Amino acid sequence: MNRADNPWQEDETGYVDHLKQERVLFAWCLQTFAGMPAAEAQAAAEAFYEYEPASDPYRGLVFTAEAWHCAMLHIFGAHYWITQPSLAQPSAEYTRLSDSLAAPLPPEPPIRRATEDGSHDSQG
Secondary structure, X not given: OOHHHOHHHOOHHHHHHHHHHHHHHHHHHHHHHHOOOHHHHHHHHHHHOOOOOOOOOXXXXXXXXXXXXXXXXXXXXXXXXXXXXHHOOOOHXXXXXXXHHOOOXXXXXXXXXXXXXXXXXXXX
C-alpha cells in the first residue's frame, strides 16, 4: 500500500474522528454483549484501536472490519457467526448508535442552471 492509496494518511481530523467512533462502538459491544464495565470496555477499545501515526503505511487498516465484527470476535472468538447466528449482523441498536455517531455530510451546493440569456440561476 502506498501513501496515495491510504486516505487516512492525509486526513488527520477524519482519522481521529473515525478512531473515536470505532472505539465507542467497540466498547458499546463489550458492555452490551460481554457485560464488561464501562471503564474496562473503554480501555479494551483504546487498546484495540490504537492511534497510528500518519507515517505508518498501514494506518487505518483496522477500519476495514466493522467495530461490530471486531468486538464479536473479541467476545465470542472465531466463527462467532456460526456459534451465535443472531449476532452475524449488527443489531438495530448498534446501527442506530453508529448512525448517530457518523458526522453529518455538508449540505450540497445549489444547482446552477443556465438561463436563456446565458446567465445562471440557483435552484436549491
